[in-house]
Amino acid sequence: MTNAMPVLVREEPARHLDHDGLWKKVITDLFEPFMLFFAPDLYEQMDWSKQPDSLEQELKRTFPVKKGTKYTDKLMKVHLQDGKEQWILVHVEVQRDKEDDFAERMFQYFYRIFDKYNQKIYAIALLTDADRSFHPTSYDYHFHGTNLTYAYNTYKIWREDEETLLHSNNPFALVVLAGKYALKSEKNADDRYQFKRRLFDLIIRHKNYSRENTTSLILFVDFLLAMPEEMDQKLQGEFSSKVEEEVSLMHDTSFPDPPTFKPVFEKLRREEEEIKRQNTKEIAEVMLEKGYSAQEIIEITNITEDELEEIKNQN
Template identity: 35%
Template sequence: MFKYFYRIYDKFDRKVFAIALLTDANKSFRPNVYEYSYFGTKLIYEYNMYKLADQNEVELEQSKNPFSKAVLAGIYMNRTKNDDKRRALFKMKLMREVIKGNGYSRASVSALFYFIDYLLQLPKDLEKELNHTMVPLIQEEASHMIHHNLEDQSPTLAEVLAVVRSEGEKEGKEEGKKEGKREGEKEGGIIKALSIAANLLALGMEPDIVAKVTQLPEEKVRELQNNSKE
């Protein structure tokens, strides 16, 4: 922590607030200082300490603060060390609450999923089952998350959104082929094709594929994509 402190302080020349988040269950383990001494040179680095074992679980569950979910993840980790199935239930509960959290930013959601994934690790079979259960939840509660950069997502979130994307693209292609062909033969069909193209682009489909599905010029599809970003 001291190394992080002086590197941040030196690089950005900003005041640094440090806090150690202790996830262990040992209430007597409460380090809050680092000391260095060498041939008359002495350094004492004190920092804030936040112990998960000290926290009130009921208050955390009722809190709207996203940090409360991170604290609960640590509490659940200690409680389920020898019970993977119970841990999976706790993990699902937390992730569901994070997705449904009112006002949580995308950055907060991604950070919380990373933390929950790290602390509440599961065997592959239970992780796969959890991911499968998460798919409809994300589709219903947080479809906007599909547009996240996969590189910024936790393992669980990336896996679930990949499935959502795949299913959405498959449905979009079938719908696009049917609607595009039918509406293309009618007056005003171009408007419907553009609408379909916009929906497919929103799902993350590449412009060249959208052009083939809707039978629109690729230049027109790319123009539609650029306009949607403005």
């Protein structure tokens, strides 16, 4: 038996903005602080020296969806320190409308995973909607003496205390705060600007965040709190130099650069390409000195014949 446990991240169809992709990415990128934030006791049992394993394809086979329906699901195995294997179901609800069948669907996901894998399951629903009356915490079934109650963990972002989030050292607290600010500023661009500015300042000033975590937070905040272009440009002028010092390019390249700091990421990418080009040139020079043939150098370094000829002429 392997020492691992899987995590499911499921998200509802997005409207206008790809909330699904945003939440999936930030939970994946900040998975360790995510678990510490929501399940500190369980977090202590995990072996974080081992990389969580993605089970994306297995999840798709377990949860086929109807044609035309978009779900962003993620299943991961996470290793434990005690040698036991456990499955974790994390259901992230980003649909902002009330759904009457939500609790039933949570139960369906539970019994399908349990039936397929026969492992323990930790389930949590993150409710990111603004409906204060919508907070389902269990599924109940009763029929002529047959009774069942399935209770699961829930977290309502709208209800979380802002001061508590602001004073937390966990980077995922800022993810939750961003979700709360997005709801509070849906109809007020000026408020959104101030919230976004505050979040950028908090992210950049927190020196204990890794470059990767800082980058993930900036991406999430920038896309979630979408604003008119002129407002983004104003923040760009204020924060670009600071962001350039703190971010990393080690993020999913299939995800676009953040709108406010797109010039920063483009500049860093150009600089990275130039460093790679110089390194390749130096390798080619060493290979020439050691007597490698032109064909061998081209195959190993992927430089062109013209580039190799230029190196020869410079030497």
